[in-house]
Amino acid sequence: MSPSLLGGLTKSLAMTVLSEVGDKTFFAAAILAMRHPRKLVLAGCLSALTVMTALSASLGWAAPNLISRKWTHHITTLLFFVFGIWSLWEGFKEEGESEDLAELEAKLDADFKSNKGESKNKSKATEDTKKKQRPFLMQFFSPIFIKAFSITFFGEWGDKSQIATIGLAADENPFGVVIGGVIAQALCTTAAVMGGKSLASQISEKMVELSSGVLFLLFGIMSLLSGPEGQL
Numbered sequence: 001m002s003p004s005l006l007g008g009l010t011k012s013l014a015m016t017v018l019s020e021v022g023d024k025t026f027f028a029a030a031i032l033a034m035r036h037p038r039k040l041v042l043a044g045c046l047s048a049l050t051v052m053t054a055l056s057a058s059l060g061w062a063a064p065n066l067i068s069r070k071w072t073h074h075i076t077t078l079l080f081f082v083f084g085i086w087s088l089w090e091g092f093k094e095e096g097e098s099e100d101l102a103e104l105e106a107k108l109d110a111d112f113k114s115n116k117g118e119s120k121n122k123s124k125a126t127e128d129t130k131k132k133q134r135p136f137l138m139q140f141f142s143p144i145f146i147k148a149f150s151i152t153f154f155g156e157w158g159d160k161s162q163i164a165t166i167g168l169a170a171d172e173n174p175f176g177v178v179i180g181g182v183i184a185q186a187l188c189t190t191a192a193v194m195g196g197k198s199l200a201s202q203i204s205e206k207m208v209e210l211s212s213g214v215l216f217l218l219f220g221i222m223s224l225l226s227g228p229e230g231q232l
Helices: 005-020 024-035 038-066 069-093 099-120 124-133 136-141 143-156 160-171 174-200 205-226
Strands: none
Touching: 005 160, 005 174, 005 205, 024 038, 024 143, 024 174, 038 069, 038 143, 038 160, 038 174, 069 160, 069 205, 160 174, 160 205
């Protein structure tokens, strides 16, 4: 029985929301949006997350073609349990203070002040001339867009959510995984960009880790009961 589109979508949507809310890239988007135009920050972050989700799902889709579906299913099930225990452990250790937010804010503040100091040395006339000569489409490739894209892309590379997406796509419908992941990324990133630091500082990393841990364990149990053919 082939995995359903809806099954992959709902699992990916739930997993991505709980993995991304309170994540480093979530905080980075919130802080960048306070210092730069929100549209460019949102475009850069969403582009990076969409590319990462599609790339991860593609790797997961290719996995059963390299090794048997039985083994990919067992590996995916194991990953769900490992990530579930890992998230619960991180949640119980968390003291409730957002260390990631403070750390990222300090780094981005230093970078922002450095760039601001350099920009003062440039003449306003030169900047205006460059803006007039720049084509409309090149606005999407501005330094701010590239900065938001690179911080988000490399922040997600090798992250728990990326590996989980690969495993989920190997066991579920990859198109559903991509659609659910992109929808979830869009919701989380838009909330981060619009809410800014005020929203990010109110998020309990402890509760997010505990919730994602429970969800990963639930997926692991469902995967264990369903078997390689996807039947309960």
